[in-house]
Amino acid sequence: MTRPTAGGAAPAPGTAPSALPSVPAQSGPRTPSPAPSRPAAPPPAPRRTAFAEGVDRLRAAAVTEPGRLRLVGALLAVLVVAFGAVTAWQTAERSAAAEDVLTRSQPLSSGAAAVYRSLADANTAASSAFLAGGEENEAAREGYEKGVRAAAEGLVAAAAASGSDPSATEPVTRLNRLLPEYKGLVERARTYNRQGYPVGGAYLRYADEKMQKEMLPAAEELYEKENRRLDADYADARAHPWAAIGLGLLALGALGWAQHREYRRTHRVLNRGLVTATAATAAVLLWLAAGQGLARAGLGDSYDHGIRSLNVLHDARIASLKARANENLTLVSRGAETTTVDGEPRDAYDHAFEQNMKALGTGLAEARRLADDEAGKRPVTAAEGDMAEWRRRHAAARAQDENGDYRRALDLVIGGKGATAECFDGVDASLATALAHETRQFREAADGGRKALSGLVAGAGVLAALGATGVLLGIGRRLSEYR
Amino acid sequence: MRVGRLRTGLRGWGGVGAMALVCALALLFALLLPALHRGADDLGAGPDGTARPGAQGSPARAGQECRDPEKQTLAPSGDDGPAVERIRSREGGKRRLVVGVDQNSYHWGYRDPNGGDAAPVGFDIDLVRRIAEDILGDRDAVQFKAIPTDQRVRAIQDGRVDMVVRTMTITCARLADVAFSAPYFRTGQQVLVPASSPVTGYDASLAGRRVCTASGSTAHATLERDRERGTLPPGVDFATTVPNQLDCLVRLQLGEVDAVVTDGALAAGQAAQDPTVRIKGDAFTTEFYGVAMRKDADDLVRRVNRVLVAYRGDTADGWQASYDRWLAPTLGRDASKSAPPDPQYLRTG
Numbered sequence: 001m002t003r004p005t006a007g008g009a010a011p012a013p014g015t016a017p018s019a020l021p022s023v024p025a026q027s028g029p030r031t032p033s034p035a036p037s038r039p040a041a042p043p044p045a046p047r048r049t050a051f052a053e054g055v056d057r058l059r060a061a062a063v064t065e066p067g068r069l070r071l072v073g074a075l076l077a078v079l080v081v082a083f084g085a086v087t088a089w090q091t092a093e094r095s096a097a098a099e100d101v102l103t104r105s106q107p108l109s110s111g112a113a114a115v116y117r118s119l120a121d122a123n124t125a126a127s128s129a130f131l132a133g134g135e136e137n138e139a140a141r142e143g144y145e146k147g148v149r150a151a152a153e154g155l156v157a158a159a160a161a162s163g164s165d166p167s168a169t170e171p172v173t174r175l176n177r178l179l180p181e182y183k184g185l186v187e188r189a190r191t192y193n194r195q196g197y198p199v200g201g202a203y204l205r206y207a208d209e210k211m212q213k214e215m216l217p218a219a220e221e222l223y224e225k226e227n228r229r230l231d232a233d234y235a236d237a238r239a240h241p242w243a244a245i246g247l248g249l250l251a252l253g254a255l256g257w258a259q260h261r262e263y264r265r266t267h268r269v270l271n272r273g274l275v276t277a278t279a280a281t282a283a284v285l286l287w288l289a290a291g292q293g294l295a296r297a298g299l300g301d302s303y304d305h306g307i308r309s310l311n312v313l314h315d316a317r318i319a320s321l322k323a324r325a326n327e328n329l330t331l332v333s334r335g336a337e338t339t340t341v342d343g344e345p346r347d348a349y350d351h352a353f354e355q356n357m358k359a360l361g362t363g364l365a366e367a368r369r370l371a372d373d374e375a376g377k378r379p380v381t382a383a384e385g386d387m388a389e390w391r392r393r394h395a396a397a398r399a400q401d402e403n404g405d406y407r408r409a410l411d412l413v414i415g416g417k418g419a420t421a422e423c424f425d426g427v428d429a430s431l432a433t434a435l436a437h438e439t440r441q442f443r444e445a446a447d448g449g450r451k452a453l454s455g456l457v458a459g460a461g462v463l464a465a466l467g468a469t470g471v472l473l474g475i476g477r478r479l480s481e482y483r
Numbered sequence: 484m485r486v487g488r489l490r491t492g493l494r495g496w497g498g499v500g501a502m503a504l505v506c507a508l509a510l511l512f513a514l515l516l517p518a519l520h521r522g523a524d525d526l527g528a529g530p531d532g533t534a535r536p537g538a539q540g541s542p543a544r545a546g547q548e549c550r551d552p553e554k555q556t557l558a559p560s561g562d563d564g565p566a567v568e569r570i571r572s573r574e575g576g577k578r579r580l581v582v583g584v585d586q587n588s589y590h591w592g593y594r595d596p597n598g599g600d601a602a603p604v605g606f607d608i609d610l611v612r613r614i615a616e617d618i619l620g621d622r623d624a625v626q627f628k629a630i631p632t633d634q635r636v637r638a639i640q641d642g643r644v645d646m647v648v649r650t651m652t653i654t655c656a657r658l659a660d661v662a663f664s665a666p667y668f669r670t671g672q673q674v675l676v677p678a679s680s681p682v683t684g685y686d687a688s689l690a691g692r693r694v695c696t697a698s699g700s701t702a703h704a705t706l707e708r709d710r711e712r713g714t715l716p717p718g719v720d721f722a723t724t725v726p727n728q729l730d731c732l733v734r735l736q737l738g739e740v741d742a743v744v745t746d747g748a749l750a751a752g753q754a755a756q757d758p759t760v761r762i763k764g765d766a767f768t769t770e771f772y773g774v775a776m777r778k779d780a781d782d783l784v785r786r787v788n789r790v791l792v793a794y795r796g797d798t799a800d801g802w803q804a805s806y807d808r809w810l811a812p813t814l815g816r817d818a819s820k821s822a823p824p825d826p827q828y829l830r831t832g
Contacts, residue, residue: 130596188736197756198586198593202729334586334629338643345641403576406601406627 066482072258073475076274077468079254080281083247084464087288090241091456094292097236098299098450105230106307106442108161112226113314115154115175116219120321122147123211126186127328128421130193130204131414140414148183155179158222168229171222178215182207201332208329227311234303237449238296241288248285255281255471262478273474280467284460291456298449306442309370313438316363317431320387323356324424327394331401331410350398357394360387360427367434376437383430390423549655551829553666553771557781558828559789564782570618570645580615583630583638583647584608587729589752590809591650603627607648609805610667610774610794614646617790631726633699636660639777646776646783650749652701653773662780663773664787665826667794667802671766672702673747677735677759682742684764691718692741695731698724702744705768732757746770748821751813771823781832788826795823 061067125143132140155175162168185207192200255278262271330349337348364384371377397412397420413420549555563571570580584603585592592607602608612622630638635647639661652670653663674689676682682689696703703724709715723740725731731743732753743753747766754760774791776783795802806818814821 192756193596196595196597198589199729199732199756200596201594202587202727202733206730206733334627337631338634345643403579403626405576410601
């Protein structure tokens with residue numbers, strides 16, 4: 001791409017004083033003919049700086065019409081080639097950013113959300129297993145193990161992807177250190193639990209504290225960092241290629257001016273070379289505008305219908321997990337922790353449950369608003385139904401607990417049929433479906449955006465070369481008339 | 484500032500008014516001084532270290548000396564009053580005695596993870612059921628609320644519970660905020676350390692060690708008092724406080740602290756869960772557990788005291804039976820060291 005620039009630029013100053021200008025000018029783009037003329041220059045006199053010499057030669061050349069023509073031709077060729085090069089470069093950059101959105105930053109953002117969710121999941125399952133007593137139920141244990149496993153895998157992926165960026169590796173390192181600590185505490189809790197010692201519960205509280213105060217904040221930090229990276233990639237991919245557009249307009253203007261000049265001097269309307277160059281430049285400019293417009297639209301679509309929904313759904317899922325953990329902890333702690341709400345003492349965990357359910361409700365309503373098709377709305381509506389049922393059953397369980405029937409309350413929360421566990425599972429499954437759907441939508445839209453730019457890099461190169469050739473041929477034709 | 488403003492005001496009133504005011508103030512002081520004096524005595528007079536000088540005790544009890552806090556309770560009686568009526572008037576599923584208990588103190592009040600029923604069990608819980616049986620006629624008519632150590636007084640004051648039966652030491656400071664029954668158990672602070680530790684008890688060997696206590700516990704208050712008095716072994720760091728004494732065992736096992744200070748009765752419960760820790764040295768305080776109730780629930784206090792008399796006298800299914808069942812394995816068959824003294828009812832109103 002850059003070679004014609006050098007070839008096109010060199011002939012003017014390099015060949016101006018020589019007696020055989022037309023031939024190298026015409027063959028400029030294809031052969032390195034200016035090169036031989038350059039070594040020929042040094043011997044005659046001790047040179048001043050190359051630049052000063054060049055300026056002198058230019059000045060000398062600008063006095064005669066052929067000299068001026070050569071200058072104009074060289075400038076036009078340089079403009080057209082520069083336009084092509086900048087277009088190719090800026091397009092490649094945006095295309096790479098779009099590629100990053102699709103294959104790197106969005107998966108990483110989802111991955112970080114998954115790490116957070118897995119950790120919260122493991123903690124929720126651990127508290128359920130504790131409530132179930134020494135004879136752990138299979139599902140709770142499996143849920144706990146799965147959460148820990150998924151978090152560990154997610155951390156490996158996040159560590160591999162964050163590369164050398166220290167701000168992203170730091171929370172990953174912290175989580176990697178805390179996860180085995182957490183698991184150790186839970187294992188001790190389980191062992192003591194099986195032996196019937198209450199110190200098991202103390203270990204579980206300690207593990208929960210570690211999770212709430214250290215691990216989940218670290219996971220949140222990671223999630224926010226990945227989201228910032230996603231936003232940055234989006235911004236890069238959607239940035240307007242002002243440099244290319246400016247150069248394109250400048251090249252078109254210059255071409256128009258050159259043709260007008262020729263018309264004024266020779267009254268010839270069409271110079272085929274210059275017209276070809278104009279057409280090629282205009283084509284690249286249009287292609288760029290259309291491609292970029294389409295890419296922006298596609299990416300914007302993927303953000304509005306994909307990322308925004310995904311963020312809302314991730315948040316809703318995390319809220320439902322937290323609500324579930326709080327519901328369990330209300331029973332684990334039996335009113336041990338209180339908080340003051342409007343001057344009234346309230347169970348701290350039950351209050352946190354209400355807050356998280358509220359967040360879940362708002363999140364689901366927002367997700368339903370953002371969902372743009374039936375397939376996206378359906379799971380959200382299902383989750384809303386489950387959530388309403390969850391609230392009803394939770395109120396019943398609380399009433400039992402308030403009446404002092406702890407056993408019944410426990411059954412209503414972690415028991416089988418009719419327990420709030422069913423509703424939570426329903427909400428979680430529906431949200432998983434909705435997340436999968438929105439991820440698919442995001443991929444389609446973002447992929448469309450990315451494809452809109454494909455071919456433009458090569459196309460801009462070929463068309464710019466064609467344009468530059470046109471310029472040189474067109475000007476060369478005029479020059480030949482001076483012989 | 485207020486004094487300054489007062490003075491400025493006085494100047495405006497002139498000499499006569501000021502003199503009248505001074506006379507009035509002198510009279511007021513003369514009348515109040517004895518009362519204030521008694522109040523000050525009361526705060527400082529912890530005979531066996533159970534009172535905390537400068538603690539949050541209000542001088543409202545002025546006129547009553549706080550000596551032997553375990554004797555500051557009302558004579559037993561079965562007469563119903565507003566507090567008992569309030570409990571009895573609850574309807575349906577709510578007709579229960581609401582009691583603040585512990586679910587983490589092994590053999591005192593804890594949830595047996597392998598027990599079929601999720602209700603807590605232990606020595607304290609047996610007493611709770613006995614009280615419920617007396618008031619409501621049903622030993623299962625209890626709603627248990629787990630309360631962290633430093634929430635016990637507040638839970639009673641807020642009315643969240645009718646009473647707290649949770650290894651709660653009767654102290655002068657607490658008497659300012661709640662009413663206690665007669666004592667039902669005798670214990671004292673002890674030191675718990677890993678078996679291999681060179682610590683020999685609450686003495687110089689504890690110097691430079693990290694000590695864990697439950698926040699709001701008598702153990703923590705005792706360490707604070709000894710630091711103020713300068714009798715604490717040098718360099719003892721007891722900054723680690725946890726919501727529950729059992730959380731101290733977790734910190735000890737994880738090596739985050741070197742020793743635990745707690746009631747001997749609870750330390751025995753911790754040692755029972757981990758054979759690698761030992762109680763070192765004798766108890767360095769004498770304390771009594773009591774049932775805590777609202778300060779104004781006189782009829783309830785009298786009623787609980789009556790239950791306690793019967794409970795101690797009941798050899799078949801009373802105090803001794805509960806001791807044998809829960810505490811004999813860790814505290815020894817001989818209950819004489821743990822048995823409370825014969826109750827005295829020095830509080831009159």
